[in-house]
């Protein structure tokens with residue numbers, strides 16, 4: 001058992017060694033050496049996953065120093081929609097600052113800016129937005145070192161591309177990523193309260209469509225959700241009318257800044273009260289300079305087809321008394337469908353039902369099968385980087401390209417150097 005832990009501190013990595021290579025050539029040497037010794041290898045990003053997805057009983061290859069120089073294509077260099085290429089170890093918060101200096105933006109961010117780009121795309125990490133895909137949908141190219149130590153370049157449109165992007169670290173260590181960017185934009189964030197369940201469930205789409213990115217926070221109280229965070233791109237036409245949808249549904253705009261967890265200071269949260277500001281200081285819920293969320297937590301998330309939103313929420317409300325004693329907060333958010341084989345939004349517009357738990361892992365893991373059973377009728381796909389108890393038998397049928405992915409992984413990693421307990425349990 002090693003000394004290195006994940007961000008939440010609920011997992012001690014079993015690797016004998018954590019290496020911090022600076023370029024693809026060093027990654028190649030590390031993988032070749034591990035393969036020759038017959039020990040396993042995993043990429044390690046910013047360690048924000050809550051399960052053993054990144055664990056290895058051999059060596060870990062941290063991407064911390066694989067940040068590289070940001071390179072813009074001609075369009076992006078002129079401040080227009082285009083692409084940028086960057087090292088996979090860069091964190092979104094750092095990337096955002098480099099983009100903003102050039103007048104550029106990515107379409108969306110997760111709830112926190114501290115996660116690495118490579119780790120986020122490998123697990124299908126997402127933010128919220130009816131029309132916005134997961135962070136992996138911005139990927140236009142990847143450079144990776146496969147299980148044989150060879151460097152491979154994959155571009156959007158290549159045969160393997162849609163299989164390789166949300167790759168769970170099973171195909172190789174991604175060293176560089178090319179991302180779609182657009183001109184920087186401004187966002188205004190407003191928190192609404194007082195919405196009743198009936199108003200949310202009668203027209204779920206009207207609420208999640210009330211802005212560019214909408215998050216519903218709930219502790220499953222009987223009257224209604226606690227808060228609705230609405231992030232609006234302020235230059236978009238018709239925006240005022242969309243916001244009115246929330247007021248029309250009976251919600252009120254909060255007059256003070258809020259934290260999603262009741263009773264906690266909003267100091268660590270991004271600016272609210274409708275004050276417009278840069279995209280990267282509004283799209284995440286938490287500021288880069290602060291410990292995100294409460295700091296001591298576990299997380300689970302299940303993504304279902306959005307058309308089942310009302311039924312799934314009703315099924316979970318029936319479990320409220322079981323969920324609440326272990327819960328800090330739940331977040332409901334939407335993700336647009338995509339074509340990435342292992343994305344939880346593969347070919348279906350999704351609703352993510354996210355749980356931030358107290359750090360009581362045994363009790364949480366004892367409860368998860370009940371939640372998974374309640375959501376099974378909606379073919380709930382678990383977030384790859386959070387706690388869940390489903391195994392391959394339940395997960396494989398949820399992904400039409402599952403067998404193709406397993407075959408692709410075998411092609412990129414014929415010796416199985418990237419196999420770990422997690423992959424053997426949930427994928428292979």
Ligand SMILES: Cc1cc2nc3c(=O)[nH]c(=O)nc-3n(C[C@H](O)[C@H](O)[C@H](O)COP(=O)(O)OP(=O)(O)OC[C@H]3O[C@@H](n4cnc5c(N)ncnc54)[C@H](O)[C@@H]3O)c2cc1C
Nearest residue numbers: 045046047048049110111116118119122125126169174385
């Ligand atoms: C406080 C908090 C808030 C979060 N909020 C959100 C959220 O809003 N939305 C959401 O969807 N998720 C969220 N997550 C989950 C998180 O985004 C994912 O777990 C994500 O994978 C973390 O990225 P990481 O760099 O820390 O990856 P790690 O946990 O280090 O690794 C995750 C996986 O990615 C692989 N990997 C990492 N880097 C590479 C690489 N360069 N090449 C190949 N494989 C690689 C690893 O091998 C492993 O399989 C949150 C987590 C925390 C702790």
